[in-house]
Amino acid sequence: xxxxxxxxxxxxxxxxxxxxxxxxxxxxxxxxxxxxxxxxxxxxxxxxxxxxxxxxxxxxxxxxxxxxxxxxxxxxxxxxxxxxxxxxxxxxxxxxxxxxxxxxxxxxxxxxxxxxxxxxxxxxxxxxxxxxxxxxxxxxxxxxxxxxxxxxxxxxxxxxxxxxxxxxxxxxxxxxxxxxxxxxxxxxxxxxxxxxxxxxxxxxxxxxxxxxxxxxxxxxxxxxxxxxxxxxxxxxxxxxxxxxxxxxxxxxxxxxxxxxxxxxxxxxxxxxxxxxxxxxxxxxxxxxxxxxxxxxxxxxxxxxxxxxxxxxxxxxxxxxxxxxxxxxxxxxxxxxxxxxxxx
Amino acid sequence: xxxxxxxxxxxxxxxxxxxxxxxxxxxxxxxxxxxxxxxxxxxxxxxxxxxxxxxxxxxxxxxxxxxxxxxxxxxxxxxxxxxxxxxxxxxxxxxxxxxxxxxxxxxxxxxxxxxxxxxxxxxxxxxxxxxxxxxxxxxxxxxxxxxxxxxxxxxxxxxxxxxxxxxxxxxxxxxxxxxxxxxxxxxxxxxxxxxxxxxxxxxxxxxxxxxxxxxxxxxxxxxxxxxxxxxxxxxxxxxxxxxxxxxxxxxxxxxxxxxxxxxxxxxxxxxxxxxxxxxxxxxxxxxxxxxxxxxxxxxxxxxxxxxxxxxxxxxxxxxxxxxxxxxxxxxxxxxxxxxxxxxxxxxxxxxxxxxxxxxxxxxxxxxxxxxxxxxxxxxxxxxxxxxxx
Numbered sequence: 001x002x003x004x005x006x007x008x009x010x011x012x013x014x015x016x017x018x019x020x021x022x023x024x025x026x027x028x029x030x031x032x033x034x035x036x037x038x039x040x041x042x043x044x045x046x047x048x049x050x051x052x053x054x055x056x057x058x059x060x061x062x063x064x065x066x067x068x069x070x071x072x073x074x075x076x077x078x079x080x081x082x083x084x085x086x087x088x089x090x091x092x093x094x095x096x097x098x099x100x101x102x103x104x105x106x107x108x109x110x111x112x113x114x115x116x117x118x119x120x121x122x123x124x125x126x127x128x129x130x131x132x133x134x135x136x137x138x139x140x141x142x143x144x145x146x147x148x149x150x151x152x153x154x155x156x157x158x159x160x161x162x163x164x165x166x167x168x169x170x171x172x173x174x175x176x177x178x179x180x181x182x183x184x185x186x187x188x189x190x191x192x193x194x195x196x197x198x199x200x201x202x203x204x205x206x207x208x209x210x211x212x213x214x215x216x217x218x219x220x221x222x223x224x225x226x227x228x229x230x231x232x233x234x235x236x237x238x239x240x241x242x243x244x245x246x247x248x249x250x251x252x253x254x255x256x257x258x259x260x261x262x263x264x265x266x267x268x269x270x271x272x273x274x275x276x277x278x279x280x281x282x283x284x285x286x287x288x289x290x291x292x293x294x295x296x297x298x299x300x301x302x303x304x305x306x307x308x309x310x311x312x313x314x315x316x317x318x319x320x321x322x323x324x325x326x327x328x329x330x331x332x333x334x335x336x337x338x339x340x341x342x343x
Numbered sequence: 344x345x346x347x348x349x350x351x352x353x354x355x356x357x358x359x360x361x362x363x364x365x366x367x368x369x370x371x372x373x374x375x376x377x378x379x380x381x382x383x384x385x386x387x388x389x390x391x392x393x394x395x396x397x398x399x400x401x402x403x404x405x406x407x408x409x410x411x412x413x414x415x416x417x418x419x420x421x422x423x424x425x426x427x428x429x430x431x432x433x434x435x436x437x438x439x440x441x442x443x444x445x446x447x448x449x450x451x452x453x454x455x456x457x458x459x460x461x462x463x464x465x466x467x468x469x470x471x472x473x474x475x476x477x478x479x480x481x482x483x484x485x486x487x488x489x490x491x492x493x494x495x496x497x498x499x500x501x502x503x504x505x506x507x508x509x510x511x512x513x514x515x516x517x518x519x520x521x522x523x524x525x526x527x528x529x530x531x532x533x534x535x536x537x538x539x540x541x542x543x544x545x546x547x548x549x550x551x552x553x554x555x556x557x558x559x560x561x562x563x564x565x566x567x568x569x570x571x572x573x574x575x576x577x578x579x580x581x582x583x584x585x586x587x588x589x590x591x592x593x594x595x596x597x598x599x600x601x602x603x604x605x606x607x608x609x610x611x612x613x614x615x616x617x618x619x620x621x622x623x624x625x626x627x628x629x630x631x632x633x634x635x636x637x638x639x640x641x642x643x644x645x646x647x648x649x650x651x652x653x654x655x656x657x658x659x660x661x662x663x664x665x666x667x668x669x670x671x672x673x674x675x676x677x678x679x680x681x682x683x684x685x686x687x688x689x690x691x692x693x694x695x696x697x698x699x700x701x702x703x704x705x706x707x708x709x710x711x712x713x714x715x716x717x718x719x720x721x722x723x724x725x726x727x728x729x730x731x732x
């Protein structure tokens with residue numbers, strides 16, 4: 001509980017604040033800001049304006065309008081569907097996304113729970129979503145949904161490995177699995193003895209960063225790895241039968257996971273909330289904004305790739321994971337270990 | 344020796360056990376209806392695919408969901424009215440549909456439009472091709488998962504449509520061709536504007552060549568996928584860019600005499616030897632670029648004079664039969680018009696390119712994976728109105 005220890009709150013107060021932060025503040029902030037930012041980025045990349053009318057200024061109100069629209073829609077459950085599982089699946093996906101934000105630090109003391117096994121926890125909960133996806137695909141009683149869910153399962157299993165192995169290089173170098181510890185190491189570390197800007201791991205773990213981004217893209221099922229949702233093949237993959245609020249859950253989970261993984265990438269490789277010259281209380285004030293900017297940079301990269309590339313075929317995707325990404329990540333771990341011992 | 348009932352039961356039980364064992368070892372096939380409402384068929388085509396895992400064991404194409412009976416409707420219309428119908432066959436390049444029909448009617452009446460009208464017809468024909476194939480070049484990206492090229496396609500096609508609208512008054516259904524000529528002449532300033540648009544389209548082709556065709560993922564998804572050997576393609580009646588991509592150097596615009604302006608132009612027919620999805624995309628991209636150059640040449644060499652030959656006020660076509668086909672954006676399109684001397688045709692057979700192009704699908708799709716099915720459907724490039732008429 002050292003995170004906000006100075007305030008001397010009772011356990012239940014602290015817990016309720018944390019739950020509120022996890023369930024409302026972070027998703028709302030991430031979704032609103034990120035969604036609008038990315039909608040506009042996407043619109044400009046695709047040489048169009050995007051929604052411009054709602055709300056007066058650049059269509060900022062469109063997001064609210066979309067939300068209201070989804071809530072108004074009829075909640076349809078197919079007759080042949082397994083009702084209970086069908087209804088539960090979107091929640092499972094969304095919860096696994098929210099759990100991701102528990103360990104991400106936004107400042108020296110601004111963290112919901114700084115676990116010693118932070119990065120392990122983050123990777124573990126992020127892969128929980130595949131259960132929700134499988135539940136959705138199976139219970140929909142739809143062939144497209146089933147194909148999409150099975151593709152998603154195969155893909156997430158294949159890319160879980162390079163995702164974790166890409167991170168191991170960072171863990172070896174920092175000597176800790178706590179995200180807070182990794183951030184501090186990057187702030188105070190040195191690159192082969194040079195102390196100028198700390199040790200952001202994107203410089204010393206560049207291979208790991210690329211591996212992580214590629215695997216994250218696949219985890220998010222975004223182009224070029226979006227076969228589970230491939231709209232030209234499988235209509236809408238495992239979300240085909242979902243309408244209204246439940247579909248909104250999937251939609252929110254997609255964006256929120258993108259931000260969750262971007263936040264982890266920013267924390268692991270770009271120094272998280274830290275910049276070399278900001279310390280102490282100042283870091284607590286500026287931390288969230290610095291982290292936010294870094295998340296946006298990574299999310300921009302993710303979405304840039306998404307809107308540029310066509311998608312792979314399923315077997316090509318598996319070949320990339322098993323033939324290239326995993327050997328490279330193993331070599332990266334070996335190299336990191338050797339250099340760690342040598343310096 | 345007759346077997347007892349007991350023996351018979353035992354035999355059946357043994358067979359059933361065998362069957363159960365076999366079923367356990369075999370994975371079950373699944374029938375997947377791709378369409379009639381499916382994003383990849385851009386319309387209402389239905390592909391009934393029998394899948395083993397994600398591999399197609401057998402595919403049947405069911406068409407006819409959009410049949411509007413134009414051949415029959417044409418029998419109760421007068422010749423000038425029919426262009427309104429046939430505009431809607433291949434709706435993305437409507438003007439190109441009108442041309443062969445009007446040429447067939449002119450052939451029966453032994454009328455020939457003046458050179459200026461023929462040139463403007465050819466210009467609009469090629470611009471219809473550009474408007475159509477521009478969309479294909481972007482749309483292929485969407486089918487392979489890249490959404491952005493389609494937006495570029497819509498952005499640049501808009502300018503071509505604006506030019507077509509400036510002449511004909513219609514963006515999609517111009518209904519502009521008349522027997523013996525055209526409805527109107529070109530508006531003022533149109534030639535310069537069109538030249539600027541052609542430069543723009545060439546820029547778009549360059550852009551897509553780098554953004555999509557040069558992309559490694561695109562190549563891996565389309566190279567070697569859906570190979571149509573030349574002889575198979577010819578036996579199924581595949582035509583247009585699809586057959587040119589299989590190495591058949593055949594273009595009706597060049598190979599057959601036509602009153603239109605193609606014979607005066609300096610252009611080439613693009614072919615590719617591979618016959619796969621990538622080759623079809625490549626050929627279409629080159630053809631679009633070639634078409635912009637053809638339009639430029641025609642705008643420079645536009646003859647002066649009238650745009651309408653002398654025809655009677657009420658058009659009556661003498662008895663006879665005529666077959667005229669042209670190389671439309673989607674492939675060979677032809678009209679076989681039988682006249683018995685009335686105000687309208689006695690019989691009008693429409694040979695549309697897409698119908699024959701998709702007939703190769705059951706042969707082509709066997710053994711492919713579902714994502715490749717989509718690649719092949721996209722690269723064959725059919726338009727549903729053109730299949731079902």
